[in-house]
Amino acid sequence: MEVLWLTWRQHRMQVLVTTALLAVLGAVLLINGLGAADFAAQNAPAADCVADTPACSAYLVEMNERIRPVGELLGWLPLLAPAMIGAFWGAPLLAREFEQGTHQLTWTQSVTRRHWLAAKIVGLGAAVTLGGLALAGVVGPWLAAFDVPPFDVDRFDLRWFRLVGIVPAAWWLAAFVLGMAAGALFRRTLPAMAVILAVCALAFFGLLRAPSFYATPERAVQAEVIDELEPEGSLYVASYWIDRSGAKFTSQEAELALAGPCGTDETTKKYAKCSFSHGYRRVAEFHRASRFWQFQWTEAGILLIPALALGGVAVRRTLRPRI
Structure with a gap:
């Protein structure tokens, strides 16, 4: 409990800011989604209507106008959110301890080095994972409000694929672990932050269209x-x-x-x-759309397996006493 309390005291700002941002985003999506659902309930034409007929065309245009501005805002989150998690949650986790020398004081107390690391990494890693799932939890119902035929929302679309399901949590956790590993290896906060920002950008653009290759089409x-x-x-x-x-x-x-x-x-x-x-x-x-969850787990594995492996190396290096 003592270690968990110390972890909270050290990292409460990241937790509170992230929670507040998710709450604001949730409120925006709720207001926008309720408006779309109310409009669809009153104006949705037949699901099989022809797109160039006046009623169907007007409905599609209005729904597109409602989803577009919020969708453009959300479009940056698959890149920015993991980068910020890695830079502000992961990178300072160990790097700041080494920079300030506070790890030496911590390791001379009754708490072992292993226990100290486990509490910080597991506790904050769980919080990061829950944050990613919370993001998917608010985006999913918002998309469902627009998914009223003839206006269909395709969750396989690259705009939405990394905002729903388990992929946001996988990106957030992988970025956190890689940021922590960079901090442990460099032992300086700013270099670790720069490295994780570059890694997140490379991973995002490298995997941007990767789902097409996750299985034989x-x-x-x-x-x-x-x-x-x-x-x-x-x-x-x-x-x-x-x-x-x-x-x-x-x-x-x-x-x-x-x-x-x-x-x-x-x-x-x-x-x-x-x-x-x-x-x-x-x-x-x-x-086919039925492969959605297969591809979600595939991308999660692509992100988490190397991240956790590198994180394990960094933790082992941290646990080894320096001569």
Whole structure:
């Protein structure tokens, strides 16, 4: 209890500021989501309405106008939130103790070095994980308020994938552990903060479109005129054309090859029928919406396994007495 109390006294500012920011965000999402739900309840047209009809078009425009400004704000969180957690929660955790020499006083008390480290890392790591889950807990219901057909919200969309489910908690915890490891290895707060900010940026942009490669995509071949090859809510991977021999063509290459007999307007059904009659087929690669949780756990593993391994090395180095 004594160590937990000391941990709280040392890090209460990070906890209180993060809690306050989550509370403000939750209030903004609640107000925005209630407005959208009320509008949808009173104005939603038939789920199968045609998008270019006045009622359906007006509904889609209004819902998009309601989700867009808050969505743009949320769009920065998958990058900024882990970076701030790593820089202000993780990096100072051990680096500040070494800089100020307070670890020497702590380790001469009745509390062992191992117990001291375990209380700080486990306690704050649990708080960080709960914070990430709280973020997902407020974003999920907000998205559900907009998910009223014909306006559909795709949680596989890269705008939302890292704001729902378990991925926010995985990003926050991985950033915290990596920040702690940087602090333990550098033993200086500012260098550790700079390193974790760079690591978070590299990880975010490196994994930005990675979900498309978390499994082998399904493949659908269009041999007759249909509106969509991919099921609703699927994660798009790629699309291309093939000929009778199976050779691949981009849309531009197929358009050039078919310009003579079929024309150049590939958006029409006439063009599609003509291209199919000449042996061409359109192919779409995608991941079904049912893979959402598989991909959530995959990304969590990609983040946490190396982070926890490096964190373990840093803890072992900290526990080893310096000669």
